[in-house]
Amino acid sequence: MTLITDEAREWAGRSFEPFEFLVDRTSIARYAHAIGETDPIHFDPDAARAVGYEDVIAPPFFPYVIRMHAAHLVAKPELEPDGSFAGDVPPVATTRAMAGETSIELGVPVAAGDRIRLEKRISDMYEKVGRSGPMVFVTMEFTFTNQRDELVAREQFTRIYR
Numbered sequence: 001m002t003l004i005t006d007e008a009r010e011w012a013g014r015s016f017e018p019f020e021f022l023v024d025r026t027s028i029a030r031y032a033h034a035i036g037e038t039d040p041i042h043f044d045p046d047a048a049r050a051v052g053y054e055d056v057i058a059p060p061f062f063p064y065v066i067r068m069h070a071a072h073l074v075a076k077p078e079l080e081p082d083g084s085f086a087g088d089v090p091p092v093a094t095t096r097a098m099a100g101e102t103s104i105e106l107g108v109p110v111a112a113g114d115r116i117r118l119e120k121r122i123s124d125m126y127e128k129v130g131r132s133g134p135m136v137f138v139t140m141e142f143t144f145t146n147q148r149d150e151l152v153a154r155e156q157f158t159r160i161y162r
Helices: 026-033 043-049 063-071
Strands: 019-022 097-106 117-128 133-145 152-162
Touching: 019 063, 063 117, 063 133, 063 152
Parallel strands: none
Antiparallel strands: 019 117, 097 152, 117 133, 133 152
């Protein structure tokens, strides 16, 4: 028995509506505080300018904030029990989900005032049988670019459904 139906297979290669996020100093400061970052370039525009940036810059992996923000700007009934957006989930006959592998390529830093465009697509979907039975692996690709079309980050994230 396969968990990937013809309907689910149609999701392979699917691209989703892009999401745009305007980065501000407060968002950067909140993230920096949350991860324990204390470098003044994340809080003080003058400190950031002194080392060549236009404004305060976000610590690495800030794009994750954008990804989570985009996914959760939906009504609660549109969320899966684990909090993920139900609209990202192909119709597979499973009841549980867990995170799999993640790889991230970082590009240019994110600065206050940047407009970050998030594009996501399902880049792969396949099935394997494990000790607990069949599992579906869905790999999403998230590409973040700024207003100058520079790559900010690219993330490959695999979610496992069983």
